[in-house]
Amino acid sequence: MANLNVTVRYSGIDFPGHLHTLQSLQYAQEFKFHETDTVIVTYPKSGTTWMQEILTIIYSDGNVLPAKTIPNWIRAPWIEHYYCKDALMNKPDHRILTTHLPYRFLAKPLKQSNAKVIYVARNPKDIVVSFYHFHKMANFLPDPGTFGEFLEKFKTGEVNYGSWFEHIKEWQKHSDEYNSFFITYEDLVKDLRKSILRLCNFLEHPLLPEAVDTTVWHCTFANMKKNKMINYTLIPNEILDHQKGEFMRKGMVGNWKEHFTQEQKQDFEKTFQEKMSGLNIVLVSTL
Ligand code: PPS
Numbered sequence: 001m002a003n004l005n006v007t008v009r010y011s012g013i014d015f016p017g018h019l020h021t022l023q024s025l026q027y028a029q030e031f032k033f034h035e036t037d038t039v040i041v042t043y044p045k046s047g048t049t050w051m052q053e054i055l056t057i058i059y060s061d062g063n064v065l066p067a068k069t070i071p072n073w074i075r076a077p078w079i080e081h082y083y084c085k086d087a088l089m090n091k092p093d094h095r096i097l098t099t100h101l102p103y104r105f106l107a108k109p110l111k112q113s114n115a116k117v118i119y120v121a122r123n124p125k126d127i128v129v130s131f132y133h134f135h136k137m138a139n140f141l142p143d144p145g146t147f148g149e150f151l152e153k154f155k156t157g158e159v160n161y162g163s164w165f166e167h168i169k170e171w172q173k174h175s176d177e178y179n180s181f182f183i184t185y186e187d188l189v190k191d192l193r194k195s196i197l198r199l200c201n202f203l204e205h206p207l208l209p210e211a212v213d214t215t216v217w218h219c220t221f222a223n224m225k226k227n228k229m230i231n232y233t234l235i236p237n238e239i240l241d242h243q244k245g246e247f248m249r250k251g252m253v254g255n256w257k258e259h260f261t262q263e264q265k266q267d268f269e270k271t272f273q274e275k276m277s278g279l280n281i282v283l284v285s286t287l
Pocket of ligand 1: 047131248250
């Protein structure tokens, strides 16, 4: 399926028709979670791929073979993507699933399940920069225009996948309704080993010290950037234009400083304060 110029609007949100159909979004809303499932929840560009790689290696007890031989979208498919049903065919238990959907789409099936849900959050100023660059190379996303134009759309939520503000607020507001674990991209950057140990604890999947070492080593930015099963270089140029950018782009905290003007920074932080007041989580928003 290419459908590069198709947008699917569902429940007030635009999704790229290259990966989503009305049927696939309905399938997600009725998803049958298993008790042993682990679900990665992210707004795009928050550390999804990083968490897919970390969980793959944790669940294979430090064996990197699956991470080096199976593309990430097969080993940790997005519930809402059209190919998910096929990818999960014959999958044993302990499935790793991924989603960018807002909470309301999955509220019903998640409430009925004890699946483990890992929400990965990231400083939104770095998200918008990463998302902007991704739009430039992804032929299934609209032309983002200038960075300033894209930033305005991001603030109002008029982008594919909807509003970042609503995404994080909805998931956090309802976090007592599912088996939840919260971690940030900045936590991973700051101390990957400690983050992996926290994850092992939540997953009730302890690792031997050597397996922790392997997971840390394999999941560094430099090593993931080289792994074609996760760096998206397997995707043809027609879909992801590798001349226009790299999926594994900078991998750092605070790259927004090279993109935001002082005025954009102040304006974004004002919007952040207005929209996020009352949310009881610590986000490295002003780094
Ligand atoms: S997507 O398209 O939603 O699945 O993208 P996502 O994986 O959520 O986010 C992509 C950004 O994550 C960075 N990344 C990493 N940073 C540090 N270390 C590791 N190991 C790592 N893996 C992925 C990736 O480079 C994108 O961020 P930017 O800022 O664009 O570099």
